[in-house]
Amino acid sequence: MTKRRFLPFLPALTLLAMLGPVAAGLWGTFLPAFGHLPAAGLTGPTLDPFRDLFDWAGLPRAMLLSISTGLLATSISLLIVMLVTAGWSGTRPFRLLERLLSPLLSVPHAAAAFGLAFLIAPSGWLARLFSPGVTGWERPPDLLIVQDSWGLTMTAGLIVKEVPFLLLITLAALGQADAQRSVTISQALGYGRVTGWLKTVFPRVYAQIRPPIYVVLAYSMSVVDVAVILGPNTPPSLSVQIVKWMSDPDLAMRLEGAAGALVQLGLVIGALVFWRLCEVVVGRLGQRWIASGARGRFDPLVAELALLAGAASALAVLLGMVVLTIWSFAGFWGFPDALPDQLTWRNWMRFGPGTLEALAETALIAITVALAALVLTIGCLEAEYRYGLSFSARAVWLLYLPLLVPQTAFLPGLQTLMLNIGADEGRFPVMLAHLVFVLPYVFLSLADPFRAWDTRMGTIAAALRASPNGVLWRVRLPMLLRPILTALAVGLAVSVGQYLATLLIGGGRVATLTTEAVALASGGDRRAIGVYGLMQTGAALVPFALALLVPAIVWRNRKGLRDG
Amino acid sequence: MKHLAVLATLLAPVPALADIDPSNWDAVTTEAEGQTVFWNAWGGSTTTNDFIAWVGDRVAEDYGVTLEHVKLTDTADAVTRVLSEKQAGENDDGAIDMIWINGANFAAMKEADLLFGPYAEQLPNWAIVDTDGKSVQTDFTVPTEGFESPWAMAQVVFVHDTADMPDRLGSMQELLEWTQANPGRFSYPQPPDFLGTTFLKQVLVDILPDPSVLAVPATDENYDVVTASLWAYLDALTPNLWREGKAYPATGTAMFPLIADGELDLSISFSPGAASTAIANNELPPTVRTFVLDKGTIGNASFVAVPYNSGSKAAAMVVANFLMSPEAQARAQDPNILGYGTVLDMDALSDEDRALFDALDLGVATLSPAELGTVQAEPHPSWMTRIADDWMTRYGVAQ
Numbered sequence: 001m002t003k004r005r006f007l008p009f010l011p012a013l014t015l016l017a018m019l020g021p022v023a024a025g026l027w028g029t030f031l032p033a034f035g036h037l038p039a040a041g042l043t044g045p046t047l048d049p050f051r052d053l054f055d056w057a058g059l060p061r062a063m064l065l066s067i068s069t070g071l072l073a074t075s076i077s078l079l080i081v082m083l084v085t086a087g088w089s090g091t092r093p094f095r096l097l098e099r100l101l102s103p104l105l106s107v108p109h110a111a112a113a114f115g116l117a118f119l120i121a122p123s124g125w126l127a128r129l130f131s132p133g134v135t136g137w138e139r140p141p142d143l144l145i146v147q148d149s150w151g152l153t154m155t156a157g158l159i160v161k162e163v164p165f166l167l168l169i170t171l172a173a174l175g176q177a178d179a180q181r182s183v184t185i186s187q188a189l190g191y192g193r194v195t196g197w198l199k200t201v202f203p204r205v206y207a208q209i210r211p212p213i214y215v216v217l218a219y220s221m222s223v224v225d226v227a228v229i230l231g232p233n234t235p236p237s238l239s240v241q242i243v244k245w246m247s248d249p250d251l252a253m254r255l256e257g258a259a260g261a262l263v264q265l266g267l268v269i270g271a272l273v274f275w276r277l278c279e280v281v282v283g284r285l286g287q288r289w290i291a292s293g294a295r296g297r298f299d300p301l302v303a304e305l306a307l308l309a310g311a312a313s314a315l316a317v318l319l320g321m322v323v324l325t326i327w328s329f330a331g332f333w334g335f336p337d338a339l340p341d342q343l344t345w346r347n348w349m350r351f352g353p354g355t356l357e358a359l360a361e362t363a364l365i366a367i368t369v370a371l372a373a374l375v376l377t378i379g380c381l382e383a384e385y386r387y388g389l390s391f392s393a394r395a396v397w398l399l400y401l402p403l404l405v406p407q408t409a410f411l412p413g414l415q416t417l418m419l420n421i422g423a424d425e426g427r428f429p430v431m432l433a434h435l436v437f438v439l440p441y442v443f444l445s446l447a448d449p450f451r452a453w454d455t456r457m458g459t460i461a462a463a464l465r466a467s468p469n470g471v472l473w474r475v476r477l478p479m480l481l482r483p484i485l486t487a488l489a490v491g492l493a494v495s496v497g498q499y500l501a502t503l504l505i506g507g508g509r510v511a512t513l514t515t516e517a518v519a520l521a522s523g524g525d526r527r528a529i530g531v532y533g534l535m536q537t538g539a540a541l542v543p544f545a546l547a548l549l550v551p552a553i554v555w556r557n558r559k560g561l562r563d564g
Numbered sequence: 565m566k567h568l569a570v571l572a573t574l575l576a577p578v579p580a581l582a583d584i585d586p587s588n589w590d591a592v593t594t595e596a597e598g599q600t601v602f603w604n605a606w607g608g609s610t611t612t613n614d615f616i617a618w619v620g621d622r623v624a625e626d627y628g629v630t631l632e633h634v635k636l637t638d639t640a641d642a643v644t645r646v647l648s649e650k651q652a653g654e655n656d657d658g659a660i661d662m663i664w665i666n667g668a669n670f671a672a673m674k675e676a677d678l679l680f681g682p683y684a685e686q687l688p689n690w691a692i693v694d695t696d697g698k699s700v701q702t703d704f705t706v707p708t709e710g711f712e713s714p715w716a717m718a719q720v721v722f723v724h725d726t727a728d729m730p731d732r733l734g735s736m737q738e739l740l741e742w743t744q745a746n747p748g749r750f751s752y753p754q755p756p757d758f759l760g761t762t763f764l765k766q767v768l769v770d771i772l773p774d775p776s777v778l779a780v781p782a783t784d785e786n787y788d789v790v791t792a793s794l795w796a797y798l799d800a801l802t803p804n805l806w807r808e809g810k811a812y813p814a815t816g817t818a819m820f821p822l823i824a825d826g827e828l829d830l831s832i833s834f835s836p837g838a839a840s841t842a843i844a845n846n847e848l849p850p851t852v853r854t855f856v857l858d859k860g861t862i863g864n865a866s867f868v869a870v871p872y873n874s875g876s877k878a879a880a881m882v883v884a885n886f887l888m889s890p891e892a893q894a895r896a897q898d899p900n901i902l903g904y905g906t907v908l909d910m911d912a913l914s915d916e917d918r919a920l921f922d923a924l925d926l927g928v929a930t931l932s933p934a935e936l937g938t939v940q941a942e943p944h945p946s947w948m949t950r951i952a953d954d955w956m957t958r959y960g961v962a963q
Contacts, residue, residue, distance in 0.1 A: 140825050248640060420652065
C-alpha cells in the first residue's frame with residue numbers, strides 16, 4: 001500500500017488507537033459491575049455488586065476523598081497559576097519561575113510524591129534541618145502529616161505537579177490571547193496588574209485552557225500512584241480501593257471493584273458537571289466584578305502571595321529531588337541529623353543493577369510507544385494538510401477524551417476483558433495501553449508548530465519539482481526538528497510515568513521503573529526509593545535535554561532554525 | 565499387579581497426569597535446562613529481592629534455568645491470577661511458575677486444585693530437611709502433603725531500640741501497659757498485611773487462657789466468644805498507637821525507618837534475624853535488640869508452590885530444590901544477607917555443609933535458637949481471614 005493511499009486512513013486509525021481501548025475497557029467494567037463475569041462462571045444481570053459496594057463501611061469517606069482531593073488540587077493549582085501569570089508575566093521573576101517549572105513538568109508523579117514525603121514527614125528533611133535548634137524536637141513529633149485522613153498531603157503532592165503543567169499550558173494560550181495589549185490598556189485605565197489581567201485576559205485564556213483543566217480534575221480524582229504514596233489508608237481513596245478489589249484472590253471482589261469503578265466514573269462526570277456550573281457562576285460574578293469597576297487595591301499583596309505559592313510549589317519538587325539524591329547515597333541517617341553520618345556508593349551498588357533492568361524495559365516500551373504516537377500524529381497532521389481536512393473545536397475534545405475518563409474506570413475493565421478473551425498480558429498490550437495516554441499529549445504538543453509552519457516553503461519546494469512526500473521528508477520535518485523532538489520527549493515522559501496501565505495490563509510481569517518504585521513504597525526502604533526515584537526522573541528528563549541539545553547541534557549553522 | 569498400577573495412574577490427580585515425575589530427578593534437571601521460571605514473590609523487601617536475584621544467578625549457572633522475580637505487593641495477586649487463568653482455560657502455560665506462599669493463600673489454592681504436586685518430598689534435598697523439629701509439613705494447621713516445599717523458618721520477635729526502651733516485655737498485657745505509659749511509640753503493619761494479621765493472632769494466642777481452641781476452624785458459634793477479648797484489647801491499645809491508629813505502616817520493613825528515626829521504640833518482625841540485617845544495612849541503629857514473650861511467639865515456615873498450569877514445572881522444582889540446599893540455606897540465614905531461619909536438620913548435614921552454618925555470626929540483635937524459646941502454632945487460617953475482615957471494619961475505616 002502506498003503512502004498516498006494509506007494517509008487518509010491515519011486519522012481514523014489514530015482515533016481507534018486512542019478511543020478503542022477506552023471504550024473496550026468501559027464495556028469490560030460495565031459487565032462485571034452488573035454481575036456478568038464469565039471467567040468466574042458468573043452471569044448477570046444483578047445489582048448485587050452495587051449492594052456489596054454500598055455495604056462497605058469505608059465508601060462514603062473514600063468517595064469524599066476522591067472528590068475533595070480532585071476539586072482542591074485543581075482549583076488551588078489553577079488559582080496559583082492564574083495569579084502568578086496575572087501578577088508577573090513578562091517580568092524577570094516570572095521567567096525564572098517558568099525556567100524552574102518547565103523541567104519539573106517531566107518529573108514523574110511518583111518521584112515527586114516520594115520527594116515530598118521525604119521532605120515534609122515528621123521525620124522528613126525539613127524537620128531535620130530545623131531540629132532540634134528551632135523546634136526543640138529530639139525525636140520526630142507524632143503528627144499525621146503523610147497519609148493524613150483528609151488527603152491534604154496527597155492534594156499537595158498533586159498541586160506541585162499540576163502547577164507546572166497548567167503554567168506551560170497557560171503560556172501557550174497567552175500567545176493567542178493578545179494579552180500584552182489588553183494589560184497595557186487596562187493599566188492605562190488605572191487597573192492594577194492582577195485585576196486588569198483577570199478582567200481582560202483571563203476569560204480568553206480560560207476558554208483555551210479549559211480542556212486541560214478538566215483533564216487535571218479527572219486525573220486528580222482517580223490517581224493511584226500518588227495516593228498509594230501520600231494518601232490515607234484507613235480507608236484509602238476510592239481508586240486505590242478499586243485496585244485492591246481487582247487484585248483480591250476472591251474473584252467475586254472483582255464485581256465489587258467494577259461497581260466501584262462505575263461509581264468512580266460517575267463521580268468524575270459529576271465533578272466535571274459541577275465544575276462547569278461553577279464556571280457559569282464565576283462568569284456571572286466576574287461580570288458583576290468587572291462592572292463594579294474596582295481597580296484592585298490589594299493587587300501587590302495578592303501578586304506577592306501568588307509568587308510565594310508558585311515558588312513554594314517549585315521548591316517542594318526541587319528539594320524533594322535533592323532529598324531523594326541524599327537518601328540514595330545515605331549511610332546511617334538518624335533523626336534529627338541534617339545530613340547522613342556518611343555518604344556511600346553502597347546503595348547504588350545494591351540497587352543499580354535492578355534499576356538498569358527496569359530502565360531497559362521502561363525505555364523499550366517508552367521509545368516504541370512514543371515513536372508510534374509520533375508517526376500517527378505526523379500522519380494525521382500531514383493528511384489534514386494535504387487533503388484539507390480540518391479539526392473542529394469539537395474534534396479537539398476527542399483528543400482529551402481518553403484523558404478525561406478515569407484510569408480506574410476503564411483499565412481494570414480492559415484487564416478483565418483481556419482475561420475473558422484469553423489474550424496474554426505482557427509488553428505489547430502494555431504498549432497499546434500506554435499509547436492511549438501518550439497519543440493525546442504528543443498530538444497536542446506537535447499540532448501547533450506543525451500547523452504554524454510556513455506553507456510557502458512547501459510551495460517553493462513543489463515548484464522545484466519536489467513531490468508531496470519530498471516536501472514532507474526533506475523540508476517540513478527537518479525544519480520542525482525541534483518541536484518533533486520535544487513532542488517525542490513529552491511522549492517518552494508520559495510513558496515513563498504510567499503506573500496503573502503498566503501494572504494492570506502487564507499483569508505484574510512488566511516491571512518498569514515506575515511500577516518498581518511504587519512497589520517499594522510499601523517497604524519503606526528510603527535508600528532504594530531514592531535510587532529508583534532518581535532513575536525514574538532521569539528517564540523522563542534526559543529526553544527533554546536531548547530535545548534541546550540535538551537541534552542546537554544539528555542546526556548550529558542555521559540561525560533561523562535553532563529555536564524551532 | 566499391572567492392573568493395580570493402571571488403576572493407580574487413573575486415580576492420580578488429573579493435573580499431575582501429563583506432568584513430569586518429580587521422583588525422576590535426572591529427567592527433571594534435563595527438562596529444566598533452558599526453561600524460565602516466573603517466581604511471584606513479595607517484592608517489598610530489598611534484601612529478599614537481592615537474595616532472589618542471587619538464586620537466579622546460581623540456578624542459571626548450575627542448571628541453565630532462568631529465574632525472573634515478579635515482585636508482588638500482595639501474594640493474593642498471584643492466587644487471583646492462577647484462578648483467573650483456570651477459569652479462562654489457560655491450563656498449559658500460565659504466567660506464574662512458582663509462588664512464595666503460605667497460610668490462607670496456600671489453603672485456598674490447595675482447596676481449589678490450583679497446585680502442582682505432590683512434589684516437595686521427592687526433591688533430593690528433602691532428605692536433609694528437619695521434618696521433626698520444624699513445622700514444615702503443616703502450614704497454618706493445613707497439611708502440606710507435598711504441594712509446597714519449605715525454604716525459610718520465621719518466628720515473631722519484637723524489635724526494640726534499647727536506647728529508648730531498655731527492657732523487654734514478657735506478655736501482650738505488659739505491652740498494653742507499656743503503650744499506655746509511652747503513647748505513640750508502637751505500631752503494627754496494617755492488616756491484611758501478613759505481619760499485621762500475625763500481630764493480631766499473637767495477641768490472641770497470648771491473652772487466651774487456652775489457645776488450643778484456635779487449632780480448629782473458626783465457626784459462627786466459637787468466633788465471637790474467642791475473639792471478644794482481642795477486640796477489647798485492641799480498643800484499649802489503638803488510642804495509644806503511633807498516629808493514634810489513624811495510619812499504620814504498610815509492611816514490617818516500613819517500620820524499620822520509623823525506629824531509626826525514633827518515631828517508634830517497638831515494633832514486631834517475623835524474621836528473627838531481620839533486625840541484625842537491617843543494622844548491617846544502616847537501616848536500624850546499632851542499639852536495636854529483639855525479644856520474645858515469656859510464653860513464646862508464633863512461628864511458621866515460608867514455602868514455595870508451583871501452580872498446576874506452570875509451563876516450567878521442571879525448572880520450578882529445580883529452583884525449589886536449590887532453595888533447600890545447604891548453600892542457599894546458609895546464605896539465607898546470614899544476617900548480612902537475609903537472616904531467615906533454616907529449614908534444614910543440622911544433624912543430617914555433612915561436616916562440610918554444617919561448617920557453612922557454624923561459620924555464621926548471627927548478629928548482635930539475633931536471638932539464639934535457645935533464646936527464641938517455644939514456637940507457638942499458627943491458628944487455623946479461617947481465624948486469620950475473619951479477624952482481618954473484622955479488623956478492617958473496626959479500625960480500617962477510621963471515622
